[in-house]
Amino acid sequence: MHLAAHGFSIDLPRGWEGTISRRLDAVAARSAGAVGGAIPLVEEQVLPVVHLANFGLPGDRGDFGSGAVEIMGPDDVFIAMLEFGPECAGTALFADTRLPRLDPSKFDRNRLQRTLAGQSGHQSWYTINGRALGLYAVLGSHGLAGKLVPRVNEVLANVRVAA
Amino acid sequence: MTALVVLQSVVLVVLVVLVSGLLRSHATILRRLHELGAGTEAPPTSRPRPPSQLPGPTAGRPASLPAHDISGLGLDDGAVAVRVVEVEHDTILVFLSSGCSTCGAFWEALGQPDLALPQGTRLVLVTQGPDREHVTLVAELAPTHVPLILSNEAWHDYAVPGSPYVVLVDGPSGRVVGEGTAPTFEQVLSMLGRAVDDAAHRSRLASHRGEKAKADAAREAEIDDALIVAGVRPGDPSLYRSVDQPSAPDEGAPP
Numbered sequence: 001m002h003l004a005a006h007g008f009s010i011d012l013p014r015g016w017e018g019t020i021s022r023r024l025d026a027v028a029a030r031s032a033g034a035v036g037g038a039i040p041l042v043e044e045q046v047l048p049v050v051h052l053a054n055f056g057l058p059g060d061r062g063d064f065g066s067g068a069v070e071i072m073g074p075d076d077v078f079i080a081m082l083e084f085g086p087e088c089a090g091t092a093l094f095a096d097t098r099l100p101r102l103d104p105s106k107f108d109r110n111r112l113q114r115t116l117a118g119q120s121g122h123q124s125w126y127t128i129n130g131r132a133l134g135l136y137a138v139l140g141s142h143g144l145a146g147k148l149v150p151r152v153n154e155v156l157a158n159v160r161v162a163a
Numbered sequence: 164m165t166a167l168v169v170l171q172s173v174v175l176v177v178l179v180v181l182v183s184g185l186l187r188s189h190a191t192i193l194r195r196l197h198e199l200g201a202g203t204e205a206p207p208t209s210r211p212r213p214p215s216q217l218p219g220p221t222a223g224r225p226a227s228l229p230a231h232d233i234s235g236l237g238l239d240d241g242a243v244a245v246r247v248v249e250v251e252h253d254t255i256l257v258f259l260s261s262g263c264s265t266c267g268a269f270w271e272a273l274g275q276p277d278l279a280l281p282q283g284t285r286l287v288l289v290t291q292g293p294d295r296e297h298v299t300l301v302a303e304l305a306p307t308h309v310p311l312i313l314s315n316e317a318w319h320d321y322a323v324p325g326s327p328y329v330v331l332v333d334g335p336s337g338r339v340v341g342e343g344t345a346p347t348f349e350q351v352l353s354m355l356g357r358a359v360d361d362a363a364h365r366s367r368l369a370s371h372r373g374e375k376a377k378a379d380a381a382r383e384a385e386i387d388d389a390l391i392v393a394g395v396r397p398g399d400p401s402l403y404r405s406v407d408q409p410s411a412p413d414e415g416a417p418p
Contacts (some may be wrong), residue, residue, distance in 0.1 A: 001234050005242035012244060017232075021241035048241065056245075056252060056285045060308040 006048035007131070007162040008081070013154050018052035023063075050081040052155055064113040064136055074118065074141035077148050079155060081135055084125075088132035094125045099135065099156045104145035107137070118142060122152075129163035228339045230254075230332040231321070235314025236293060238302045243312045245287055248337035253284045255355070257348070258318060260290060260326040261300035265346060269327045270304040272348035278309075281355050284331075286310075289317045331355070 003010045005020040012018060023046070049063050055076040061067040065078045072078060088094050100106075102122060112121040113136070120142035126133045135156075139148045233256070234244040247254040257273070259266045272278075273288065280286055288305065290296050292315040305311045317323075321330050321339070329351050331341035345351045395401060 001232055001244040001246070003234070003242045003244050005236075005240070015246065015249065017244050017246040019237060019241060019243045021237050021243075022239045056250065056254075057310065058308065059306070059310040 003050075006083075008048060008050050009160040009162070010050070010052065010155070011158040012052070013151075013158070016052060016054050016155060017057060018050065019057065020048055020050050022046055022048055047083040047085065049083070050079075050159075052079040052081075053077065054151065065138060066114060069112075069114065069116060069119065069138050072116075072119065072138065072140040074144055075148070076140035077151050077155075078138040079136070079152060081133055081159070084132040084134060086130075086132065088125075089127045089130055091127075091132075094127040094132045096124070096126045097128060099126060099128070099159060100124060101153050101156070102137070102149050104149050107139055107142060107145055107149065109142055112138065120145065128161040131161060131163070133161065230330075230337050230339050231317070233287065233289060233312055233314055233317045233320075235289075235312040235317060237313070238298060238305065238311065240293075243310070245310060245312060247287070247332045247334065250334040251283075252334050253281075253340075254332045254334060255280065255284055255286050255351075256289055256317075256321065256330040256332065257286065257351075258289050258321070258323045258326050258328040258330070261297045261304055263326050266327050268346065269348045270306075273309060274306045276308065279352055279356070281352075284355075287312065289314055291315050291318055 001012045001017070003012060003018050003020055006022065008020050010018065010020075051057060051061060051065065051068070053068065053076065055072060058067050058071065063080065063082055065080055069078055084094070106124075107120040107122045109115065109120045111123055112119060118141050120139050122135070122137045124135050126135065137152050139145055141148070230248050232244065232246050232248050234242070237243045245254075247256070257269065259269055273286075278286065286309050288309055288311040290301050290311070290313050292313050295315065296313060298313065301311070301313070321342075328344050329342065330339055332338070333340045345354065390396075
């Protein structure tokens with residue numbers, strides 16, 4: 001399957017699914033004024049978020065996968081790519097210009113947004129085609145990192161970010 | 164007197180031949196049954212799977228069509244791709260519209276946080292694309308906790324005749340195992356629940372059949388013991404001779 005929106009383009013490997021979205025302002029969408037017009041987006045966060053997973057993603061998720069990481073099994077992998085504001089592009093934290101090829105040493109139980117037993121995470125930041133991006137990946141089981149990290153790399157190799 | 168002894172001997176020989184044939188026939192039946200897998204422990208069944216005609220077959224459509232992964236748009240004009248084929252879980256696809264009156268009851272029910280879905284199933288809502296759907300109205304109706312996709316392609320792939328329409332996809336096989344509609348989503352769930360119960364019942368029956376096969380095995384062991392006591396061991400030629408074959412002259416003769 002192929003996902004493309006908001007300047008991201010991803011060929012999903014077999015068994016993977018995903019979303020490219022921007023946070024909706026649900027309250028405003030429900031207001032009478034919103035009917036018939038464009039759906040408002042949350043004012044403070046209108047930048048795209050990419051979620052990719054080799055398990056069924058629930059509908060209600062936080063940007064860093066809360067709501068999804070809790071239901072992960074040991075063989076599951078979750079990847080989030082979050083775009084940051086243009087002021088971040090090219091700064092020291094976002095200095096790298098290519099998505100990485102990860103190895104198990106890049107994952108740690110202390111790098112999770114929310115610590116869950118057995119899981120480990122990775123975070124890194126990039127500027128690709130002038131867009132500041134944060135990568136966050138979660139392994140369902142750190143003990144299976146040797147098997148799961150290549151799956152992360154397989155997906156990242158298929159991510160394209162337009163300017 | 165001699166004639167009587169000879170007659171008795173002949174009767175005994177005939178009886179021995181008959182019993183040998185009977186035992187051989189029994190052994191053959193048991194061997195065939197074992198070759199067919201009877202009497203072996205049934206593999207542990209995973210969760211019961213709903214049968215192929217629920218929530219309700221649509222007349223005139225072939226059963227068990229191949230399912231399709233779904234891709235389309237999200238409510239924010241983003242992209243969504245949902246895998247339903249070759250996954251461990253089953254997927255309940257609910258095709259809805261913002262405008263149809265029956266769909267209203269579905270939208271309302273789907274907004275409840277605790278949907279009593281059958282175990283191991285995932286719920287996904289599918290509306291038509293933005294060119295055929297009032298997206299803002301859908302956003303107003305759609306629950307946030309259930310994935311929703313706007314996809315004309317999915318409606319086409321699943322040949323959805325109208326809304327509301329429910330399709331049940333068996334994840335591991337990647338096939339449609341049930342489809343249809345009902346006035347309310349609760350009724351759909353009820354049918355799915357009954358399907359799971361029926362599947363569990365069939366599973367129990369299957370395990371009961373397993374017990375019966377074990378009884379056969381016990382009987383077989385009992386017969387084996389009797390044969391061994393009688394001097395008929397495994398591989399004995401008498402076990403592999405048909406009833407109409409003449410027995411050896413000395414076989415079955417009284418000691």
